[in-house]
Amino acid sequence: MTTPVYPMTRAEGCPFDPPPKLRELQDEAALVKVQVFDKTAWLVTRYADQRKLLADPRLSADVSTPGYPSQTAMAPKSDDGVGIGFILMDDPEHARLRRMVTAPFMIKRVEAMRPAVQKIVDGLIDDLLAGPKPVDLMEAFALPVPSLVICTLLGVPYADHDFFQQNSKQLISLTATPEERGQAHGNLGAYLYNLVGEKLENPGDDLLSGLTERVKAGELARQDAAGMGVLLLLAGHETTANMIALGTLALLEHPPQLAVLQETDDPKVVAGAVEELLRYLNITHNGRRRAVLEDIELDGQVIKAGEGLIFPNDIGNRDPSAFPDPDTLDLHRDARHHVAFGFGVHQCLGQPLARMELQVVYSTLYRRIPTLRRAAELDEIPFKHDGSVYGVHSLPVTW
Amino acid sequence: MKIIIDQDKCVASGQCVTAAVDVFDQRDEDGIVVLLNDNPPEDLAADVHQAAAVCPALAIVVED
Ligand code: HEM
Numbered sequence: 001m002t003t004p005v006y007p008m009t010r011a012e013g014c015p016f017d018p019p020p021k022l023r024e025l026q027d028e029a030a031l032v033k034v035q036v037f038d039k040t041a042w043l044v045t046r047y048a049d050q051r052k053l054l055a056d057p058r059l060s061a062d063v064s065t066p067g068y069p070s071q072t073a074m075a076p077k078s079d080d081g082v083g084i085g086f087i088l089m090d091d092p093e094h095a096r097l098r099r100m101v102t103a104p105f106m107i108k109r110v111e112a113m114r115p116a117v118q119k120i121v122d123g124l125i126d127d128l129l130a131g132p133k134p135v136d137l138m139e140a141f142a143l144p145v146p147s148l149v150i151c152t153l154l155g156v157p158y159a160d161h162d163f164f165q166q167n168s169k170q171l172i173s174l175t176a177t178p179e180e181r182g183q184a185h186g187n188l189g190a191y192l193y194n195l196v197g198e199k200l201e202n203p204g205d206d207l208l209s210g211l212t213e214r215v216k217a218g219e220l221a222r223q224d225a226a227g228m229g230v231l232l233l234l235a236g237h238e239t240t241a242n243m244i245a246l247g248t249l250a251l252l253e254h255p256p257q258l259a260v261l262q263e264t265d266d267p268k269v270v271a272g273a274v275e276e277l278l279r280y281l282n283i284t285h286n287g288r289r290r291a292v293l294e295d296i297e298l299d300g301q302v303i304k305a306g307e308g309l310i311f312p313n314d315i316g317n318r319d320p321s322a323f324p325d326p327d328t329l330d331l332h333r334d335a336r337h338h339v340a341f342g343f344g345v346h347q348c349l350g351q352p353l354a355r356m357e358l359q360v361v362y363s364t365l366y367r368r369i370p371t372l373r374r375a376a377e378l379d380e381i382p383f384k385h386d387g388s389v390y391g392v393h394s395l396p397v398t399w
Numbered sequence: 400m401k402i403i404i405d406q407d408k409c410v411a412s413g414q415c416v417t418a419a420v421d422v423f424d425q426r427d428e429d430g431i432v433v434l435l436n437d438n439p440p441e442d443l444a445a446d447v448h449q450a451a452a453v454c455p456a457l458a459i460v461v462e463d
Pocket of ligand 1: 288
């Protein structure tokens with residue numbers, strides 16, 4: 001049998017479902033050897049194994065660990081030494097750096113931001129209603145919501161949104177050349193390096209200014225503060241924006257599910273709906289990736305040190321043993337145990353913020369614009385098959 | 400029911416607070432888990448087990 005190549009392609013006309021070939025492999029075996037970019041790696045196909053292994057300290061998220069299955073040629077640092085934060089680091093350094101920025105993402109701090117986010121969402125919907133139609137929902141709503149929020153939290157001027165949105169998209173593009181991605185990383189790195197410099201001089205009341213205290217105390221290099229800024233700015237807008245636009249499209253394609261959100265006043269129902277959409281859409285569709293530091297046994301098979309592992313959380317979230325009838329979008333199901341935010345020590349830091357933003361959006365947009373609908377055929381909508389975060393490049397809507 | 404938390408393992412994902420807000424809280428300075436009640440009433444058992452199940456760092460152990 002030839003080694004299957006990962007990632008795989010989705011089926012024509014099924015933009016919300018993982019590639020069928022992946023599901024076949026999941027049925028066949030818990031561990032499958034796949035070809036990925038320049039090497040082979042093990043695909044961990046099942047939900048329970050994904051959680052078990054992602055929480056195992058014998059794995060490394062560092063791209064320079066032998067066996068790490070990169071998806072493309074990638075440089076972990078830009079030319080001037082700005083990395084991409086702790087997402088590609090291992091403990092204890094990962095934990096040390098992550099803990100420097102965990103406070104603003106605490107549940108109570110995020111809840112305190114809810115009224116401000118509601119205001120942003122309401123304001124953008126006012127603008128939509130007053131503006132021309134059809135309109136691109138991605139550009140006019142889905143990108144601005146999380147971008148405005150993360151800019152305020154980090155202390156990044158929103159006026160620079162075209163710059164950071166474009167460079168972020170390029171940095172996680174699967175079709176850009178290594179040079180183009182390096183360029184985008186360099187642009188973002190230099191931008192944040194300068195911004196951290198400004199805040200060293202003139203600190204404000206924001207996350208990046210908070211980090212400058214650590215820089216002054218000698219606990220954090222200025223490059224590493226900038227690297228965390230790149231990570232938070234990128235992860236803070238691109239992901240949530242895709243959940244807003246792709247989530248809206250999925251709901252428009254499932255009218256009874258859309259009605260659930262239009263008809264409820266119950267925050268619990270809304271919160272449950274967000275979890276189910278996260279599970280069902282699993283926008284980080286390119287798999288979590290790790291290298292193995294010490295031999296690990298799984299299902300009687302030994303995964304050796306120096307081998308690579310890929311955790312396709314999209315099919316983890318469609319594993320029938322964890323989610324009965326997994327291909328049905330059912331906003332009333334209990335999906336809270338999904339792995340759309342990953343699992344283990346790298347599980348998404350921004351998840352409380354992402355959840356809150358999505359709860360505000362999903363409970364507001366379809367009630368304020370009840371006749372919202374696509375303004376293009378489904379097969380004309382450009383899906384992000386070319387990005388390591390899935391979604392739509394644009395979503396023409398009208399009402 | 401007895402709950403044991405491991406603050407060294409905790410990654411401040413906030414999952415436990417979302418699952419069982421009467422039992423878990425987060426430290427103001429860094430969001431690390433703190434226990435509000437290490438022996439909560441039975442009617443919170445389901446929420447507490449949910450919290451332990453979704454903790455990404457396996458930092459919560461529940462003994463019935
Ligand atoms: C719906 C939106 C989001 C999704 C689906 C998502 C998904 C993920 C996933 C799957 C990981 C794990 C990566 C791995 O294990 O290799 C992750 C990590 C991360 N996310 Fe998110 N994310 C979202 C929103 C956000 C937001 C809003 C922020 C920040 C403001 C954020 C910041 C981060 C950070 C900093 C990490 C790295 C954590 C670490 O390595 O310790 N994310 N995210």
